[in-house]
Amino acid sequence: MRNRKVPDLILERVWQINETVLSQLNIKALILDVDNTLSVHGAPIPAGEVVPWMQKMNEIKVPLIILSNNTQKRVQPFAKRLNLEFVHFAIKPLPGGFKRAARLLKLPPEQIGVVGDQIFTDILGGNLAGMKTILVMPLGESGTRFIKFKRYFEKKYINLYYKNKRDE
Ligand SMILES: [Mg+2]
Known part of the structure; x- marks a missing residue:
């Protein structure tokens, strides 16, 4: 059985998701993490090409929603700025x-x-929920020590993803 910690796809940045990626994975909508995915951890401003990418997703009618483990205080103003619904x-x-x-x-x-x-x-979580999953590389290096601790254990599954790709 497939390892639930291995993503369907690994990309460097969220804004590399385009129509080809979406159609290959048969994705009709996206659930987006906030910290280190759309912005540097805790930052109020979206990073890099996030805003134009979201406009593109809007044009091709791909709904977006924010799903974050962070607090309402952190997530609500960020989601509001991008005009997105959020959990x-x-x-x-x-x-x-x-x-x-x-x-x-x-x-x-x-x-x-x-x-x-x-x-x-x-x-x-995405795999357990039966969804498609795309891992992006963390923005910035300002994560907490706990996140850095977890990164060490994540390497194994990133390597497994690339091994599976080679074996395909
Ligand atoms: Mg994150």
């Missing part, structure tokens, strides 16, 4: 937040892509 304090990888986001998107889980920078929250 905060999601307790990823537990399924509750993913289910709530899927209800808001009104799509079955297999048509939803989860994008995030952490294997043990975003990727594990």
